[in-house]
């Protein structure tokens with residue numbers, strides 16, 4: 107009793123998953139799911155936006171969204187079940203149909219069929235004179251030269267020939283469907299055995315660990331408690347996982363070229379790979395030209411500048427005929443004032459202070475009196491027009507805060523750091539194989555066709571009547587063209 | 603600049619062709635159709651010339667690259683591809699009734715490119731991420747796909763309109779449209795071409811993304827919408843296998859598919875996104 111129901115259930119399930127109707131339903135459901143995924147900002151892509159979106163939801167709704175993983179929809183159970191159903195659908199459908207296709211492919215077609223010649227258009231029939239055995243020989247040769255598979259069958263007064271090509275085109279669909287599965291398998295392998303990370307390397311520095319992109323679990327916590335994010339907008343960013351590469355990467359040099367109009371033209375990092383203290387390899391990395399080392403791929407993703415050590419200053423002593431001194435100093439190094447009233451040091455450096463450009467903080471320690479701290483901008487005359495009034499008044503931003511000197515920032519050393527995306531994805535070759543196969547499969551399915559040609563020669567009083575017929579699995583127009591071509595060719599061959 | 607001038611002038615030529623095709627249908631005068639065809643071919647040649655000129659000009663500016671790099675250039679290429687495909691179909695089927703459904707698409711694309719104020723017509727140098735042959739293959743395949751889907755959209759409209767026809771109505775416009783079976787068959791052929799091209803487009807795009815920023819698929823809205831489009835057309839292809847699903851239902855699915863194409867192209871910029879023409 108129970109076994110019968112199980113058998114029946116299995117049949118129902120099997121029938122469901124072997125139906126193309128289900129395929130259409132699943133494809134449309136997947137499309138709808140993807141639309142939802144683009145309407146709800148995905149946390150793994152833009153944490154800011156999904157946090158904002160989450161804060162606009164009522165608490166119940168937010169919990170519901172999180173329950174369904176709608177902020178990471180493409181990795182949610184919901185989405186994965188749809189993909190899983192589609193895969194099951196694909197596999198079961200193929201298993202169901204393959205034996206039939208194989209049978210059609212292997213079937214021995216009898217050349218002596220009459221049916222193809224019913225209702226044949228007159229231009230596919232012609233009359234010829236001559237000896238039947240000679241004509242028969244010629245037809246056979248002609249067909250063999252055009253088709254790999256050609257058979258002949260002769261009885262007392264009738265001669266039949268059969269030829270076919272493109273029988274393999276029936277398998278195109280299976281190639282397409284297998285490639286879809288391959289691509290999914292490749293993606294699965296990538297998500298299990300690969301990683302995605304990033305790292306910044308300052309020119310001259312070497313790293314051996316990278317930061318992994320945050321997982322959704324962590325993002326989910328931030329989403330459920332948006333207020334904690336709001337009050338400390340940055341502290342949750344520090345929790346990236348760290349991955350040890352097992353080798354070192356040094357950035358020897360980073361360069362960026364610009365076009366005349368200021369748009370970036372090329373970014374380039376010179377990298378050295380170091381293993382066990384030895385330099386193993388050197389490579390140049392550019393956008394669109396990733397480099398690989400030991401299965402890990404490095405991509406040029408971003409860059410930035412940090413202040414270096416050297417600072418060039420001009421110091422003007424105002425009371426003495428405006429004499430200017432040029433001073434080169436290092437950060438934190440104490441230097442004597444030109445008039446020897448005390449010491450000063452650069453105590454802070456910003457490459458882009460409040461969006462106005464480079465600035466340094468100067469601390470002057472006179473031998474008598476209090477320490478004076480103030481910021482000095484590069485190009486102060488330009489910048490003072492942009493600064494808000496209260497800031498201009500404040501001695502903290504006045505280059506002449508320590509009388510009688512005026513400090514001018516001439517130049518700041520900056521060094522580049524390069525931002526690298528660091529990935530490993532062992533699924534890529536399988537995905538790419540799937541890409542190639544799906545295209546091959548499409549071309550076979552859509553542009554090749556299985557063509558079968560029948561030829562019949564009937565000797566009668568007026569001569570020998572030769573008829574040519576054919577069928578095609580698709581592309582009727584192409585078949586008709588081929589039949590016309592064959593008829594003319596055969597006629598010319600026999601008579602010529 | 604000669605090329606921009608030619609392109610903005612062609613806008614009116616395409617509009618003229620549309621009016622002539624439409625008049626041919628309404629007045630059932632074959633000669634109008636023949637003139638429309640000639641005009642469309644001329645516009646097509648002029649447009650080809652303009653694209654080549656623009657390409658040469660980019661080399662003269664010292665930043666030579668194929669004219670396929672921003673929204674303006676892609677719209678021009680879309681109009682070019684859809685006109686080419688239409689002219690081929692017209693020649694092969696020896697039927698002009700699709701003309702009034704397709705020429706407006708070419709006209710609108712070029713008009714939007716040439717006369718919208720938020721589209722930059724200038725030739726810009728390529729930012730590093732766009733310097734890739736995969737990108738060129740990506741744009742060409744995608745836009746031929748979109749062109750085929752555009753034709754399929756026109757054919758689907760034709761199909762739905764033809765459904766209103768009946769012999770006793772005696773409407774010239776409707777009577778001149780070929781039979782529903784023929785329209786359906788041609789529509790399917792366009793879907794097949796479009797689907798192949800879209801698949802190639804998605805593949806070349808993801809190979810490019812993989813070499814540019816390390817991941818062949820990152821679910822950004824533009825990618826996702828192209829996948830949505832792909833799902834819709836995959837269901838069109840499969841729905842022919844379900845008995846009784848020919849005709850109207852397929853026409854409606856194809857129209858939905860083309861709306862998805864349009865959204866992938868224009869609408870996505872209104873969603874949050876990482877990479878899009880609008881950004882560059």
Ligand code: HEM
Nearest residue numbers: 123124125126129192195196199279282286551836839843
């Ligand atoms: C997203 C993945 C899929 C893609 C890209 C795809 C693609 C194709 C293509 C291109 C064809 C050829 C159509 C033609 O011959 O005109 C086809 C046919 C077919 N597909 Fe799929 N398909 C997919 C999923 C599925 C699934 C899940 C099933 C399972 C039911 C399925 C069942 C079939 C069947 C039964 C055929 C007809 C085969 C034949 O003509 O003998 N497909 N598919």
